[in-house]
Amino acid sequence: MALEVVTGNHAAGYALAVAGEANRGARGAACGIYPITPQTEIVERVAGFPFTKGRVVPVESEHSAMAVSMGASLAGARAFTASSSNGLAYMVENIMTAGFYRLPIVMVAVNRTLGPPWNIWADQGDSLMLRDFPWVQLYCSDNQEVADLTLLAFRLAEDRRILLPVLVCMDAFIVSHTQAETDLPEQERVDRYLPELELPHRMRHDVPRTLGGLIWPDVTTSQRFDVDEAMRRVPAVYQECRDAFRNVFGRDPGGVLEAFRTEDAETVLVASATIATTVRDVIEARRARGERLGLVKMRMYRPFPEGELHRACASARRVGVLDRDYAAGIGGVWGQDVRAAFQGHRDDVLVQDYLLGIGGGDVTAESIDRVLDDLRDRDRAGPASWVDLAVGGAGREEVA
Amino acid sequence: MSAVTEGALAAGFPSIPCSEECLLRPGNTNCGGCGMSIGLTMLGRALEEAGEACMMAIPACCGAVTAGAFPTTSYGVPVVNTTFASSAAVASGLAAIRDLNGESGQVVCWAGDGGTYDIGMATLSAAAERDEDILYICYDNEIYGNTGGQRSSATPAGARTTTTPSGKREGKKDIVGIMAAHGIPYTATLSIAHPEDFREKLLRAFGIRGMRFLLIHSPCPTGWKSEPGDSVALVRLAVRSGLFPLLEVFDGERWRLNAEPDGSDPAEYFRRQRRFRPDELDLDAIRAACRARHERLRTLAATFPA
Numbered sequence: 137m138a139l140e141v142v143t144g145n146h147a148a149g150y151a152l153a154v155a156g157e158a159n160r161g162a163r164g165a166a167c168g169i170y171p172i173t174p175q176t177e178i179v180e181r182v183a184g185f186p187f188t189k190g191r192v193v194p195v196e197s198e199h200s201a202m203a204v205s206m207g208a209s210l211a212g213a214r215a216f217t218a219s220s221s222n223g224l225a226y227m228v229e230n231i232m233t234a235g236f237y238r239l240p241i242v243m244v245a246v247n248r249t250l251g252p253p254w255n256i257w258a259d260q261g262d263s264l265m266l267r268d269f270p271w272v273q274l275y276c277s278d279n280q281e282v283a284d285l286t287l288l289a290f291r292l293a294e295d296r297r298i299l300l301p302v303l304v305c306m307d308a309f310i311v312s313h314t315q316a317e318t319d320l321p322e323q324e325r326v327d328r329y330l331p332e333l334e335l336p337h338r339m340r341h342d343v344p345r346t347l348g349g350l351i352w353p354d355v356t357t358s359q360r361f362d363v364d365e366a367m368r369r370v371p372a373v374y375q376e377c378r379d380a381f382r383n384v385f386g387r388d389p390g391g392v393l394e395a396f397r398t399e400d401a402e403t404v405l406v407a408s409a410t411i412a413t414t415v416r417d418v419i420e421a422r423r424a425r426g427e428r429l430g431l432v433k434m435r436m437y438r439p440f441p442e443g444e445l446h447r448a449c450a451s452a453r454r455v456g457v458l459d460r461d462y463a464a465g466i467g468g469v470w471g472q473d474v475r476a477a478f479q480g481h482r483d484d485v486l487v488q489d490y491l492l493g494i495g496g497g498d499v500t501a502e503s504i505d506r507v508l509d510d511l512r513d514r515d516r517a518g519p520a521s522w523v524d525l526a527v528g529g530a531g532r533e534e535v536a
Numbered sequence: 537m538s539a540v541t542e543g544a545l546a547a548g549f550p551s552i553p554c555s556e557e558c559l560l561r562p563g564n565t566n567c568g569g570c571g572m573s574i575g576l577t578m579l580g581r582a583l584e585e586a587g588e589a590c591m592m593a594i595p596a597c598c599g600a601v602t603a604g605a606f607p608t609t610s611y612g613v614p615v616v617n618t619t620f621a622s623s624a625a626v627a628s629g630l631a632a633i634r635d636l637n638g639e640s641g642q643v644v645c646w647a648g649d650g651g652t653y654d655i656g657m658a659t660l661s662a663a664a665e666r667d668e669d670i671l672y673i674c675y676d677n678e679i680y681g682n683t684g685g686q687r688s689s690a691t692p693a694g695a696r697t698t699t700t701p702s703g704k705r706e707g708k709k710d711i712v713g714i715m716a717a718h719g720i721p722y723t724a725t726l727s728i729a730h731p732e733d734f735r736e737k738l739l740r741a742f743g744i745r746g747m748r749f750l751l752i753h754s755p756c757p758t759g760w761k762s763e764p765g766d767s768v769a770l771v772r773l774a775v776r777s778g779l780f781p782l783l784e785v786f787d788g789e790r791w792r793l794n795a796e797p798d799g800s801d802p803a804e805y806f807r808r809q810r811r812f813r814p815d816e817l818d819l820d821a822i823r824a825a826c827r828a829r830h831e832r833l834r835t836l837a838a839t840f841p842a
């Protein structure tokens with residue numbers, strides 16, 4: 137194992153490349169690449185990697201980046217790419233296409249605010265807009281998780297029971313550009329972890345199939361149902377991929393979510409990515425003062441791990457959801473899913489959504505304290521609450 | 537041989553291979569008189585003659601509908617339907633893996649004018665700039681056929697479409713000039729009314745590595761408001777009158793003209809399609825433009841011969 141001090145982007149680029157290289161004994165690897173801040177270093181690393189049997193195609197847009205990766209995947213190769221923010225928005229049509237073609241493509245998304253106005257800092261609104269697509273979504277808190285989950289993503293995506301693309305997300309700059317000690321596994325172990333890919337529906341001359349032609353509603357329904365079945369299998373297969381990861385690399389890449397001090401927690405915060413790390417510190421500190429607080433750090437967003445969330449929140453009465461995103465007209469994205477998960481299952485739980493760190497704003501221990509105070513003092517849930525609203529609050533009153 | 541084929545032969549029609557193996561199988565959903573059907577059939581025959589396998593990337597267009605509905609397909613070769621703008625990029629991925637694995641066979645994009653001149657332009661231009669080893673074929677019916685007949689940047693001036701109800705003001709984009717300017721190894725125009733020239737160009741294209749761009753003038757009775765039985769005659773007239781020159785460009789530098797106009801009047805071409813109102817067209821200007829275009833092409837072919 138090689139411990140290095142690298143950025144999150146470096147970790148991602150490395151993991152994508154060695155995963156591609158691990159398929160050199162089979163049909164090789166390829167990807168279309170297109171740069172966007174703060175993802176650029178990822179594709180630069182991929183472009184500079186000395187593949188034995190791989191091709192990196194520097195295209196003219198994100199839309200084509202995914203299209204090239206799809207073509208490579210359809211030809212049976214291991215395929216991947218990376219993007220962010222407006223790049224993901226531009227790519228949307230082909231992101232959807234890759235999913236419904238059941239292509240096991242892995243894409244790293246560096247979560248950045250969608251413009252306008254231009255803002256390059258962390259915000260999950262970009263990847264969360266893809267929430268209804270047939271893609272698995274994973275969120276990372278640090279560089280090690282980026283490396284580990286990117287590798288795991290290939291094994292999960294390519295599993296015959298799944299065959300769905302996987303999105304691996306990290307926060308812009310806070311992870312993408314921060315150097316930290318990271319264990320970058322050597323090729324030989326990656327080779328052992330990632331079996332050679334044999335895509336069952338790859339295009340081949342002896343099978344004159346037409347992929348993606350017209351289908352009637354009944355077949356469309358079956359196709360969606362098949363995706364749904366595969367999605368339902370994801371948590372269990374993820375667990376297998378996690379166990380295999382532990383065996384090969386001697387490190388736990390983590391479960392679909394991580395419950396921290398939730399055993400007896402009366403109040404639980406649900407968070408993801410780097411915000412979860414801050415929450416953890418605050419909970420530790422307030423626990424020392426006798427508050428029964430817990431954290432659920434969400435690693436998987438799609439499929440939404442409802443069952444695991446229920447188990448982690450078994451003792452909870454109050455759940456606060458932290459959303460670093462804004463869904464126009466409803467509040468936060470994670471908030472909607474968490475509310476839906478509790479509805480009808482545990483109607484005694486108060487679920488309150490908090491919007492914070494929008495557009496890359498700092499989420500400090502004080503922000504989390506304000507969330508916890510608000511949650512403690514509530515007798516009922518309300519609309520998503522804006523934490524740290526600096527300007528505009530007064531204006532809103534004026535309008536009212 | 538089926539009774540139908542035997543009957544056709546007896547009636548003096550040439551035999552058409554109708555096995556499951558042919559590129560375009562019988563029973564497809566194309567309109568009668570569709571130039572795309574003839575183009576696909578000729579592509580299939582040329583591939584067979586050259587002993588070339590092929591895979592096709594087809595963006596949204598009539599050619600995607602040609603396949604019919606799952607689980608049947610009218611295509612006898614592997615096909616992937618791509619998003620509208622993406623055929624050249626998906627083909628790039630397919631070709632990359634073909635090459636990495638030392639495999640042979642053509643990766644063909646079969647795209648309409650909308651997917652080529654319009655929405656797919658950036659993708660195509662980038663694939664050409666990278667000189668991807670793909671055979672890009674645009675069947676140009678000068679309209680968005682699939683969506684019911686809207687204008688494209690390949691629609692000629694004067695043509696009525698559903699989005700140019702009183703006739704299009706602008707002329708066709710010079711796609712041949714655009715593609716040749718990329719310096720790709722081979723750019724050519726093809727007409728289904730010139731089958732021998734058509735065949736030769738396909739065979740030539742198969743033998744060249746890198747990006748090859750072929751433009752087929754593809755009659756569309758539905759969009760052109762013409763008689764299905766007139767399709768071949770119309771595109772023949774387009775070549776003879778100088779409206780659609782048959783040419784080849786090698787490496788974007790060396791030019792060859794494959795047919796000289798025979799003095800046919802373009803007016804006849806317009807009269808036989810109800811998308812045009814010949815009385816609204818400046819026929820003298822069109823005749824002059826045809827002459828000027830050919831003069832220019834002759835000069836290019838003489839100065840920079842292939």
Ligand SMILES: Cc1ncc(C[n+]2csc(CCOP(=O)(O)OP(=O)(O)O)c2C)c(N)n1
Pocket residue numbers: 596597598599620621647648649650651652677679680681682683688
């Ligand atoms: C992104 C996107 N926009 C619009 C469409 C709708 N659409 C499908 S085919 C088509 C026109 C195709 O025209 P052309 O490429 O000339 O092929 P033709 O139908 O004439 O064969 C359009 C607009 C689409 N499928 N995708």
Ligand code: SF4
Pocket residue numbers: 565566567568569570571572598677681682755756757758759
């Ligand atoms: S609309 Fe035109 S191009 Fe489309 S199938 Fe009919 S004739 Fe062919």
Ligand SMILES: [Mg+2]
Pocket residue numbers: 648649650675676677678679680681688
């Ligand atoms: Mg068209």
